[in-house]
Amino acid sequence: MIYPNSKTILEVRNLCASVSGTPILKNMNFTVKSGEVHAIMGPNGSGKSTFSKVLAGHSDYEITGGTVLFEGKDLLELAPEERARAGLFLAFQYPIEIPGVGNSQFLRLTYNTVQSHRGNEELDPLEFDDFVRDKMKLLEMREDFLDRSVNAGFSGGEKKRNEILQMALLEPRLAILDETDSGLDIDALRIVSKGVNHLANKDNAIVLVTHYQRLLDYIVPDFVHVMEAGRIIKSGGKELAVELETRGYDWVSDEYKAASRVAA
Amino acid sequence: MSAALQNIINQPYKHGFVSDIESDVAAKGLDESTIRMISAKRNEPEWLLDFRLQSYAAWLKMTEPTWQNAHHPKIDFQAISYYSAPKQKPKLKSMDEVDPELLRTFEKLGVPLHERMAMAGVAVDVIFDSVSVATTYKEKLAEVGVIFCSFSEAVKDHPELVKKYLGTVIPTSDNYYAALNSAVFTDGSFCFIPKGVKCPMDLSTYFRINTEESGQFERTLIVAEEGASVSYLEGCTAPAFSSNQLHAAVVELVALDNADIKYSTVQNWYAGDENGVGGVYNFVTKRGLAQGVNSRISWTQVETGSAITWKYPSVVLLGDNAVGEFYSVALTNHYQQADTGTKMIHIGKNTRSTIVSKGISAGKSNNSYRGLVKIAPSASGARNYSQCDSMLIGQESGAHTFPYINVRNNTAKVEHEASTSKIGEDQMFYFAQRGIDAEAAVSMIINGFCKDVFQQLPLEFAVEATNLLSFKLEGSVG
Numbered sequence: 001m002i003y004p005n006s007k008t009i010l011e012v013r014n015l016c017a018s019v020s021g022t023p024i025l026k027n028m029n030f031t032v033k034s035g036e037v038h039a040i041m042g043p044n045g046s047g048k049s050t051f052s053k054v055l056a057g058h059s060d061y062e063i064t065g066g067t068v069l070f071e072g073k074d075l076l077e078l079a080p081e082e083r084a085r086a087g088l089f090l091a092f093q094y095p096i097e098i099p100g101v102g103n104s105q106f107l108r109l110t111y112n113t114v115q116s117h118r119g120n121e122e123l124d125p126l127e128f129d130d131f132v133r134d135k136m137k138l139l140e141m142r143e144d145f146l147d148r149s150v151n152a153g154f155s156g157g158e159k160k161r162n163e164i165l166q167m168a169l170l171e172p173r174l175a176i177l178d179e180t181d182s183g184l185d186i187d188a189l190r191i192v193s194k195g196v197n198h199l200a201n202k203d204n205a206i207v208l209v210t211h212y213q214r215l216l217d218y219i220v221p222d223f224v225h226v227m228e229a230g231r232i233i234k235s236g237g238k239e240l241a242v243e244l245e246t247r248g249y250d251w252v253s254d255e256y257k258a259a260s261r262v263a264a
Numbered sequence: 265m266s267a268a269l270q271n272i273i274n275q276p277y278k279h280g281f282v283s284d285i286e287s288d289v290a291a292k293g294l295d296e297s298t299i300r301m302i303s304a305k306r307n308e309p310e311w312l313l314d315f316r317l318q319s320y321a322a323w324l325k326m327t328e329p330t331w332q333n334a335h336h337p338k339i340d341f342q343a344i345s346y347y348s349a350p351k352q353k354p355k356l357k358s359m360d361e362v363d364p365e366l367l368r369t370f371e372k373l374g375v376p377l378h379e380r381m382a383m384a385g386v387a388v389d390v391i392f393d394s395v396s397v398a399t400t401y402k403e404k405l406a407e408v409g410v411i412f413c414s415f416s417e418a419v420k421d422h423p424e425l426v427k428k429y430l431g432t433v434i435p436t437s438d439n440y441y442a443a444l445n446s447a448v449f450t451d452g453s454f455c456f457i458p459k460g461v462k463c464p465m466d467l468s469t470y471f472r473i474n475t476e477e478s479g480q481f482e483r484t485l486i487v488a489e490e491g492a493s494v495s496y497l498e499g500c501t502a503p504a505f506s507s508n509q510l511h512a513a514v515v516e517l518v519a520l521d522n523a524d525i526k527y528s529t530v531q532n533w534y535a536g537d538e539n540g541v542g543g544v545y546n547f548v549t550k551r552g553l554a555q556g557v558n559s560r561i562s563w564t565q566v567e568t569g570s571a572i573t574w575k576y577p578s579v580v581l582l583g584d585n586a587v588g589e590f591y592s593v594a595l596t597n598h599y600q601q602a603d604t605g606t607k608m609i610h611i612g613k614n615t616r617s618t619i620v621s622k623g624i625s626a627g628k629s630n631n632s633y634r635g636l637v638k639i640a641p642s643a644s645g646a647r648n649y650s651q652c653d654s655m656l657i658g659q660e661s662g663a664h665t666f667p668y669i670n671v672r673n674n675t676a677k678v679e680h681e682a683s684t685s686k687i688g689e690d691q692m693f694y695f696a697q698r699g700i701d702a703e704a705a706v707s708m709i710i711n712g713f714c715k716d717v718f719q720q721l722p723l724e725f726a727v728e729a730t731n732l733l734s735f736k737l738e739g740s741v742g
Contacts, residue, residue: 056693056697057696057697058693059689059693060689079696080693080696080697081695081696081697081699081700083697084696084697084698084699085699089697092694092697095694096690096691096694098691098694098708098709098712099685099712099713100709100712100713100714100715101708101709101711105708106708109704109708110698110699110700113698113699113701113704114698117699149712166698
């Protein structure tokens with residue numbers, strides 16, 4: 001939701017990034033204010049997922065230009081774990097499996113690590129158990145979920161719910177959801193969306209990276225952006241997503257090329 | 265992030281100091297006179313000298329094994345000193361009489377020999393180079409009939425028991441290094457748990473090599489009579505030398521009817537430096553004979569040290585319904601090489617064995633699991649379950665599995681599962697994205713991987729093993 005006088009959470013200016021020498025992001029500009037929900041759409045290979053990983057600090061990507069301010073601080077200076085502690089959260093498209101590591105143990109470690117860096121109290125295993133079970137209800141998760149290994153043998157839907165559960169625990173200022181809708185059936189999509197909507201408030205912001213309009217029926221964006229070749233080529237309101245659904249991406253691309261020619 | 269991961273595995277070895285203790289070190293070299301010298305220094309009876317000489321004769325006819333997946337320059341057995349003992353005789357009655365420097369050495373190693381052990385409730389036999397320097401709680405154990413002493417004392421005080429069991433599980437000519445050990449062994453621990461006695465505390469031996477050019481050849485013999493049970497722990501460290509030390513131990517376990525022996529090892533011999541210079545050659549033969557019906561022998565090992573580890577703690581399941589277990593974590597880093605595993609030999613009916621092996625390879629190291637499950641024609645209803653998991657850290661390490669299965673009875677059930685995984689950038693990134701630094705992430709992943717083995721360890725050992733693994737891995741993930 002757009003609030004008056006909201007603070008800027010993320011400010012990306014002319015960001016360029018490459019992987020093994022190949023440029024992927026080319027002068028990316030993007031601003032997010034508190035309370036807002038943004039959707040980034042675009043065809044495969046347009047740089048959407050790269051953008052989310054670059055923000056989170058994945059070491060595969062080399063930053064070749066531009067700046068990123070996160071709540072006024074230079075995000076690119078921070079190590080990935082420092083970005084997470086500062087309140088940047090990435091819900092992974094393919095959450096990794098960690099066999100042998102109990103989910104409750106992992107969740108408690110991440111919760112306590114982040115909380116202690118924010119100067120808050122850590123929870124002991126019993127307190128944490130009550131706390132996490134409460135959050136699990138929101139996502140309609142089964143009790144035995146805590147006893148299993150992190151994501152190991154989870155269905156697609158369970159993995160995505162586990163991501164949103166972590167978002168609920170860590171209370172990020174900015175949550176980037178990278179294709180959270182992929183691999184979800186309609187019930188799981190509804191539950192996950194309900195969870196995300198519940199967590200959205202006027203102090204945080206959400207960026208949805210997605211291919212499909214379907215997710216945006218459940219989590220309604222304030223802004224929709226289209227990415228192509230490593231930059232945003234069109235931005236609009238939620239109605240843009242509907243238009244994309246019926247017309248595809250080509251017209252946006254054509255429009256952008258025409259505009260670029262005029263500008264040149 | 266790779267750099268952070270690299271740092272996690274590369275911490276210095278903290279047990280690498282040398283103690284300045286006056287030692288009685290024999291001249292280098294091995295021939296019959298060396299063996300007579302060792303035997304004489306220890307005032308041994310004639311039968312034991314004969315045992316040594318027979319072993320030596322057998323050893324001379326044998327050749328070094330070369331089938332293992334580990335490589336080293338040929339060992340010059342004439343360049344090793346076969347006897348080194350701290351100058352301090354005779355054996356002491358009380359800890360207060362022990363050389364303070366020796367006490368400090370063990371304090372530094374985290375093995376306090378004083379009253380504090382009383383709180384830990386573990387009896388300790390301490391082997392420094394070739395000899396046992398102290399055994400705690402001997403009297404208290406004697407009250408319930410448990411004999412726990414150095415091997416030399418056992419030879420002196422309980423010759424009939426030693427004679428009855430020595431070499432019955434591992435014959436002198438079993439293999440090259442066992443034969444060498446049988447010829448030149450100097451000390452070790454002896455435990456005897458009489459019929460029906462549950463040993464009231466964990467027994468423990470702590471091994472320390474201190475002299476640079478000496479080999480350590482200790483001998484451990486544990487006998488649990490009918491219905492007896494014991495949990496035994498073994499720990500090992502050595503100073504950091506640029507040369508290689510040979511450690512060729514022999515451990516024999518005998519479990520009679522309904523007896524239960526649990527043997528746990530945390531091996532942290534010096535592993536050599538990050539370029540593979542120095543380190544202990546750990547060539548050890550360990551075998552248990554589950555002789556009686558319903559007997560049980562369980563090996564748990566956490567192998568983190570040594571330049572080369574070559575050991576296969578095994579169980580011969582002779583008694584009907586006997587149970588054999590092998591739980592192992594082997595971690596190699598830098599240029600370490602480990603070729604380790606087990607043999608489960610099923611002879612009795614309805615015998616059962618479980619093998620759980622976890623290999624972790626980092627740096628440029630190589631880690632091999634080698635195991636044999638053999639079901640004899642007599643072993644009707646025998647069952648085995650094996651699980652061998654390997655984890656690779658970084659791009660240059662190797663994991664290998666050599667399982668041998670030999671089944672001669674068609675009522676037997678043998679299962680083998682194996683997996684290989686990798687701590688990759690993606691796993692580390694996932695942890696980082698949740699605020700967890702690389703060190704904590706590696707520790708959590710490794711402990712998760714090793715959980716099935718660690719939960720077999722006595723509590724204090726489990727904590728030590730967990731810390732040791734994190735410590736050994738500092739700086740190697742990437």
